Amino acid sequence: MLIAALVAFGLTSKAQNVLGGGQVSGNIQLDGQISRADSLIGSENVPEKLLMNARADILYTNGNFSAGLRFEAYQNPMLGFNAAYKGQGIANYFAAYNGEKLGITAGNFYDQFGNGMILRAYEDRYLGLDNSIRGFNVKYRPIEGITLKGVIGQQRVYWDYGQGIVRGLDGEINLNSVIKPFAESKTRITLGAGFVSKYEADETVPSSVPGYKLNIPQNVGAASVRMDLSHGGWGLQAEYARKGQDPNVLNDYIYHEGEALFLSASYSQKGFSANVQAKRVDNMGFKSVRSQSGEMLYINYIPAITKQHTYAFLTLYPYATQNTGEMGLTGDVMYKIKKGTVLGGKYGTDIHFNASWIAALDTTTIGGRGTEGYTATYFGTGDAYYADATVEVAKKFSSKHKLVATYGYVLFNPIVEGHAGDMHHNHVFIADYTWKINKKNVLRLEAELLESDSKYTPEVDDKRCGDWIMGLVEYNFTSNFFACFSDQYCYRDGNGANYPQLSVGYTHNATRLQLGYGKQREGIICIGGVCRQVPASNGLTFSLTHSF
Amino acid sequence: MKLNKVLSVVALSLISLFAACDKIESDNYLVFSGASGEWYDGNGVADKSQRAFLDKFTGIRCVNCPTADEAIHAAMEQYGDKLIAVAIHDSSTFGMPVEGFDLRTEDGNTWRNTLRGSGGLPAALVMRDGDIFTPTSGIQAKVDPILAQSPVVAISVESQLSDRTANIGINLEFLQTCNDNLNLTVFIMEDGIIGQQFQPDGSHKSDYVHNHVLRDVITDVWGAEVDADGQAGTKRFCNIKHTIEQNNWNLSNCKVVAFISNRSTKAILNVAECEL
Numbered sequence: 001m002l003i004a005a006l007v008a009f010g011l012t013s014k015a016q017n018v019l020g021g022g023q024v025s026g027n028i029q030l031d032g033q034i035s036r037a038d039s040l041i042g043s044e045n046v047p048e049k050l051l052m053n054a055r056a057d058i059l060y061t062n063g064n065f066s067a068g069l070r071f072e073a074y075q076n077p078m079l080g081f082n083a084a085y086k087g088q089g090i091a092n093y094f095a096a097y098n099g100e101k102l103g104i105t106a107g108n109f110y111d112q113f114g115n116g117m118i119l120r121a122y123e124d125r126y127l128g129l130d131n132s133i134r135g136f137n138v139k140y141r142p143i144e145g146i147t148l149k150g151v152i153g154q155q156r157v158y159w160d161y162g163q164g165i166v167r168g169l170d171g172e173i174n175l176n177s178v179i180k181p182f183a184e185s186k187t188r189i190t191l192g193a194g195f196v197s198k199y200e201a202d203e204t205v206p207s208s209v210p211g212y213k214l215n216i217p218q219n220v221g222a223a224s225v226r227m228d229l230s231h232g233g234w235g236l237q238a239e240y241a242r243k244g245q246d247p248n249v250l251n252d253y254i255y256h257e258g259e260a261l262f263l264s265a266s267y268s269q270k271g272f273s274a275n276v277q278a279k280r281v282d283n284m285g286f287k288s289v290r291s292q293s294g295e296m297l298y299i300n301y302i303p304a305i306t307k308q309h310t311y312a313f314l315t316l317y318p319y320a321t322q323n324t325g326e327m328g329l330t331g332d333v334m335y336k337i338k339k340g341t342v343l344g345g346k347y348g349t350d351i352h353f354n355a356s357w358i359a360a361l362d363t364t365t366i367g368g369r370g371t372e373g374y375t376a377t378y379f380g381t382g383d384a385y386y387a388d389a390t391v392e393v394a395k396k397f398s399s400k401h402k403l404v405a406t407y408g409y410v411l412f413n414p415i416v417e418g419h420a421g422d423m424h425h426n427h428v429f430i431a432d433y434t435w436k437i438n439k440k441n442v443l444r445l446e447a448e449l450l451e452s453d454s455k456y457t458p459e460v461d462d463k464r465c466g467d468w469i470m471g472l473v474e475y476n477f478t479s480n481f482f483a484c485f486s487d488q489y490c491y492r493d494g495n496g497a498n499y500p501q502l503s504v505g506y507t508h509n510a511t512r513l514q515l516g517y518g519k520q521r522e523g524i525i526c527i528g529g530v531c532r533q534v535p536a537s538n539g540l541t542f543s544l545t546h547s548f
Numbered sequence: 549m550k551l552n553k554v555l556s557v558v559a560l561s562l563i564s565l566f567a568a569c570d571k572i573e574s575d576n577y578l579v580f581s582g583a584s585g586e587w588y589d590g591n592g593v594a595d596k597s598q599r600a601f602l603d604k605f606t607g608i609r610c611v612n613c614p615t616a617d618e619a620i621h622a623a624m625e626q627y628g629d630k631l632i633a634v635a636i637h638d639s640s641t642f643g644m645p646v647e648g649f650d651l652r653t654e655d656g657n658t659w660r661n662t663l664r665g666s667g668g669l670p671a672a673l674v675m676r677d678g679d680i681f682t683p684t685s686g687i688q689a690k691v692d693p694i695l696a697q698s699p700v701v702a703i704s705v706e707s708q709l710s711d712r713t714a715n716i717g718i719n720l721e722f723l724q725t726c727n728d729n730l731n732l733t734v735f736i737m738e739d740g741i742i743g744q745q746f747q748p749d750g751s752h753k754s755d756y757v758h759n760h761v762l763r764d765v766i767t768d769v770w771g772a773e774v775d776a777d778g779q780a781g782t783k784r785f786c787n788i789k790h791t792i793e794q795n796n797w798n799l800s801n802c803k804v805v806a807f808i809s810n811r812s813t814k815a816i817l818n819v820a821e822c823e824l
Contacts (some may be wrong), residue, residue, distance in 0.1 A: 211589075215572050215579045220570070
């Protein structure tokens with residue numbers, strides 16, 4: 001098909017010889033897993049013994065023309081990835097022309113309008129999601145400073161495509177480019193607006209009233225307006241989106257309209273930066289197939305405002321964005337204590353403070369399926385979903401020694417993962433020490449402690465509960481080799497499990513091989529507020545990547 | 549100038565896309581999807597009034613029938629929506645067509661044969677209680693006791709006409725326990741039919757306005773069985789889909805009437821009407 005597209009384009013393009021010259025690039029990734037049963041951590045035997053996710057992205061470019069494909073193989077899907085991925089084949093392909101004013105993509109494409117609140121087609125291989133749209137994507141830049149986009153197509157769902165048709169238009173204007181007197185202004189302003197409509201044929205959705213079904217809107221629209229303003233070190237970003245009646249499985253088929261507001265203000269200067277973000281989301285789950293639960297077929301994306309933590313115990317309870325309704329606020333401040341001061345010392349000291357708070361909306365229930373659902377006050381809040389506060393101090397003592405000390409507090413409501421339970425209050429203490437022994441050898445030591453009021457119970461079987469301690473030793477022999485050993489142990493109020501892990505890695509030019517052996521605790525990983533369940537595993541993992 | 553053109557194109561495109569959105573009104577979130585004529589649990593009846601139903605047996609050649617029409621019309625003015633009447637054009641001599649103008653129906657004839665007996669026209673029954681009377685007077689004495697009763701069952705009827713097919717929904721709510729076997733009867737009647745009518749002075753009026761004329765019983769003529777346990781508080785719903793094949797009806801003047809009756813005695817318990 002790709003070749004056919006290439007030939008077709010070559011035959012019609014008079015501007016250049018597409019099949020002559022050009023460049024082929026790509027990357028290949030193979031991830032594999034061997035896991036066996038361990039009753040204490042909850043891992044099970046894998047009948048296939050070996051599970052593997054593999055993909056190869058191939059890209060051909062020739063001037064303004066490009067074409068590509070992705071071959072994917074899940075033989076069988078690794079633990080935690082949807083079994084519907086099982087199989088192999090060419091999952092995505094496209095051909096594109098990107099001229100000075102006009103750009104057209106036919107086939108699979110990824111794109112987003114604004115922050116993505118009404119449209120974001122993207123993929124994340126680690127979450128196992130690919131919401132690419134197969135269809136046409138047209139970008140037109142009539143004059144400098146104005147970009148118009150039009151998209152139409154259907155979204156990928158594993159090895160198939162959802163029956164819903166996504167249509168969208170977006171326009172963005174940079175006032176400084178379009179209005180000449182503003183060209184040199186320090187104040188930069190970009191305005192944008194978009195509209196997305198989904199068509200999905202009628203279907204029988206039973207109501208709670210016998211003999212009646214829901215009167216389903218077949219065309220569901222969502223619109224947004226946005227602004228991006230900056231002046232010197234100041235920045236202000238705002239986007240407001242609305243969605244029409246969209247009874248679907250996410251909202252239990254109610255007719256309440258959706259809306260979302262995202263605000264972000266920032267300031268930065270040398271040695272200091274601050275950022276405040278707020279959002280309010282009300283029934284904004286927007287899928288191209290109304291009956292599809294799970295991670296696939298989302299048309300839109302609600303930006304996450306909680307910090308993307310990296311340390312193990314701070315990511316133990318990640319926050320999953322609640323598309324059905326949430327209100328949140330986050331603040332982030334970074335300050336560098338100057339060199340030569342008492343606290344700054346010879347190299348300065350970095351202090352990073354972050355806090356987030358997310359709560360449910362203040363709602364009043366009207367009814368269930370087939371009704372308006374609920375009403376919500378605009379500024380009121382309900383139960384807290386999540387809160388965290390972290391203080392991180394990074395201090396370089398010499399050219400060879402650096403310590404990062406972190407304290408974090410996490411409040412977590414299990415309802416965001418869909419199950420009831422008491423609120424968890426966690427205190428996390430982290431010390432991360434790096435010793436650059438010489439130019440090629442680096443030793444890193446990490447110690448973490450988690451004090452939690454949560455207790456493991458067989459009924460809930462949340463193996464994250466309890467108090468934990470962790471140690472990690474990582475040694476980089478050269479810039480090519482590394483070895484790392486870590487162990488997480490739940491020493492109190494847990495189920496007594498121990499999670500040792502050993503991993504080694506080798507990198508040579510554009511090739512990287514990593515092997516790991518040990519136990520993986522079941523839990524949830526979230527990237528940008530979108531999450532995936534990770535089941536327990538016990539065994540070998542490997543990953544090979546190569547780019548060309 | 550170029551910028552204006554671009555903005556115009558964007559605005560027009562957005563407007564056209566906005567039009568591609570469906571808006572469902574709150575009273576239309578649910579649509580009936582069950583089988584026509586089957587009974588389902590319902591949402592109950594908002595207006596739980598007791599109403600009275602009057603069968604008027606009449607005929608085009610009946611010179612006294614216009615007098616009955618006036619009396620019934622006055623009663624309907626008095627009682628408003630609490631009194632529902634139907635004009636059944638009789639198949640006797642007095643109901644025979646005049647110059648091709650014919651308002652008789654097969655269903656009306658069936659009702660007439662069972663309900664009217666052998667008396668003359670005009671004749672009437674209230675709630676099909678078996679007590680035939682001449683409806684030129686005395687209507688109030690019949691209707692008042694009915695409306696003074698506490699209803700055993702409340703009934704409502706709604707109709708949505710699409711092309712020439714009517715989706716007719718009937719809700720029942722039992723306000724008192726009723727152990728009788730009940731039937732639901734639904735029929736269509738038409739107002740404003742202009743045609744022949746003999747007058748009390750013996751003249752023929754060719755532009756007489758005939759109202760609430762029975763057109764067709766769309767259930768079985770004596771009604772369809774009500775599937776309900778009859779316990780107080782029971783709420784039942786039935787939808788009937790009916791395609792109108794007659795081309796000489798003015799559908800905008802038609803009404804749907806639904807009533808609940810005792811299967812054995814044929815006495816009517818309650819009644820409701822709506823526009824077709």
